[in-house]
Amino acid sequence: MAGIYIHIPYCRQKCHYCNFFSLATGRHREIFPQALISEAISRREYLEGETVQTIYFGGGTPSLLGAEVIGEIISRLSELFDLDADVEITLEANPDDLDEAYLKQLAKTRVNRLSIGIQSFRDEDLHYLNRVHGGQDALQSVQRAKEVGFQNLTVDLIYGIPTLNHEAWNQNLDTFFALGLAHLSAYALTVEPKTALDHLISKRKLTPVDEVQTATQFEILLNRMEKEGFVHYEISNFARPGHYSRHNSLYWLGGHYLGLGPSAHSFNGRTRQWNVARLDQYVSGSATEGVVQEKEVLTITQRYNEYILTSLRTSWGTDLEHISSVFGAGMAEFCLKSVQPFIHQGNIVQTGNRLFLTAKGKLFADGIAASLFADEAV
Numbered sequence: 001m002a003g004i005y006i007h008i009p010y011c012r013q014k015c016h017y018c019n020f021f022s023l024a025t026g027r028h029r030e031i032f033p034q035a036l037i038s039e040a041i042s043r044r045e046y047l048e049g050e051t052v053q054t055i056y057f058g059g060g061t062p063s064l065l066g067a068e069v070i071g072e073i074i075s076r077l078s079e080l081f082d083l084d085a086d087v088e089i090t091l092e093a094n095p096d097d098l099d100e101a102y103l104k105q106l107a108k109t110r111v112n113r114l115s116i117g118i119q120s121f122r123d124e125d126l127h128y129l130n131r132v133h134g135g136q137d138a139l140q141s142v143q144r145a146k147e148v149g150f151q152n153l154t155v156d157l158i159y160g161i162p163t164l165n166h167e168a169w170n171q172n173l174d175t176f177f178a179l180g181l182a183h184l185s186a187y188a189l190t191v192e193p194k195t196a197l198d199h200l201i202s203k204r205k206l207t208p209v210d211e212v213q214t215a216t217q218f219e220i221l222l223n224r225m226e227k228e229g230f231v232h233y234e235i236s237n238f239a240r241p242g243h244y245s246r247h248n249s250l251y252w253l254g255g256h257y258l259g260l261g262p263s264a265h266s267f268n269g270r271t272r273q274w275n276v277a278r279l280d281q282y283v284s285g286s287a288t289e290g291v292v293q294e295k296e297v298l299t300i301t302q303r304y305n306e307y308i309l310t311s312l313r314t315s316w317g318t319d320l321e322h323i324s325s326v327f328g329a330g331m332a333e334f335c336l337k338s339v340q341p342f343i344h345q346g347n348i349v350q351t352g353n354r355l356f357l358t359a360k361g362k363l364f365a366d367g368i369a370a371s372l373f374a375d376e377a378v
C-alpha cells in the first residue's frame with residue numbers, strides 16, 4: 001500500500017489559524033511544477049517499486065495551479081511510478097478557484113476526488129478565520145463540482161469558531177447534509193503558537209476560542225453524523241460506508257508514502273524524511289536529494305509510538321495482537337498496563353484485543369495517546 005503526497009505551498013492570503021507551510025506569494029510559481037518533477041525523478045526509488053494507490057495534492061492551495069499543470073504533473077508521475085489502474089487522486093481546492101471553466105478542465109485530468117476547503121457556509125465565521133471566500137462561494141463551488149461530474153467530493157468544516165454559536169453550527173451541518181456528500185472532515189479550531197490568530201487573540205483584537213463551546217460542538221457533530229448514517233472512522237473524518245479517504249487511511253494504517261514539495265514528509269516503513277520548509281531552497285535543490293532536510297531511521301519504540309498515535313484515532317482501534325506481533329509481547333503488555341487508568345476513567349474501552357476511544361476520550365485523543373507512549377528503555 002503506497003501513496004504520493006504533493007505539497008503546493010501557495011495561498012492567496014494567509015488564514016489567521018494556519019500553521020501549514022504556505023506562502024501568500026507567486027514566487028517561483030512558474031518553475032515550481034518542474035521542481036516537483038525533478039524531485040520525483042531524484043527520489044523515485046524511495047517507494048521501492050510499490051504500486052501507488054493514492055496521490056494527494058495538498059497545501060497550501062493546489063487549485064492555484066492551472067488544471068493543465070495538475071494534469072501534466074500526474075502524467076509525469078505515471079511515467080515514473082507504477083500507478084494503480086484505480087488510483088485515487090485527490091486535489092485540495094478552495095471554493096474561490098472552482099469556477100466552471102476550471103472544473104471542466106480539471107475533469108479532463110485523472111483527478112477523481114476533490115477536497116473543498118469550505119470551513120463554514122457563513123460569512124461571519126469566514127471573516128473571523130480570514131478566509132478568502134464567502135459563504136455563497138462555498139455552497140456554489142460544491143454544486144458546480146457536482147454538475148461538472150465530480151462524484152467523489154469531501155468538504156472541510158471548522159467548529160469552535162467564536163462567531164459560530166450552536167444553532168449556526170447545526171445550520172452548517174444542515175447545509176452539508178443537504179448537499180448529499182458522502183465524506184466530511186471536521187476540525188476543531190485550535191490556536192497554534194505564532195499564528196495570526198494567536199497574536200490577534202493575545203492583543204484582544206479577536207474573541208478567544210472557548211473550549212467548552214468546542215467540546216459541545218464536537219458532541220453535536222458526533223450525534224448528528226451518526227444519526228445521518230456516517231461512520232466516524234477517524235477523529236476528524238466521517239464517511240458513508242465505502243467512501244473513506246484512501247489516502248488518509250493509508251497514513252493511519254501505516255502505509256508507505258513519498259512526500260514531494262517543500263515541508264512534505266515521507267515514510268517507507270523504515271525511514272522517515274522531511275523536506276526543507278523553504279521555497280527558495282526547495283526550488284534550487286529539487287533535482288538532488290538536497291531537498292530532504294532530515295532523515296531518521298525509526299527505532300521499534302518510535303514505530304510503536306507512532307502506531308499508538310494513529311491507530312487510537314481511528315474506528316479500527318489499537319490492536320494488541322498487532323502490537324505483539326510487530327513490536328513484541330513486552331510492548332503489548334506495556335500498552336495494556338498503561339491503558340488501564342483510561343479504561344477506568346471511561347476514556348477507552350477494550351473489545352477483544354482492540355482498544356477504542358469512547359466519545360468522551362475522543363475529546364482528548366492526542367493527550368491520551370501521548371500518555372501511552374513508551375520510552376526507549378521499555
Ligand code: SF4
Pocket residue numbers: 010011012013014015018019020022059060061094117
Ligand atoms: S488556505 Fe489552507 S494552507 Fe492556505 S493559508 Fe488557509 S489554511 Fe493555510
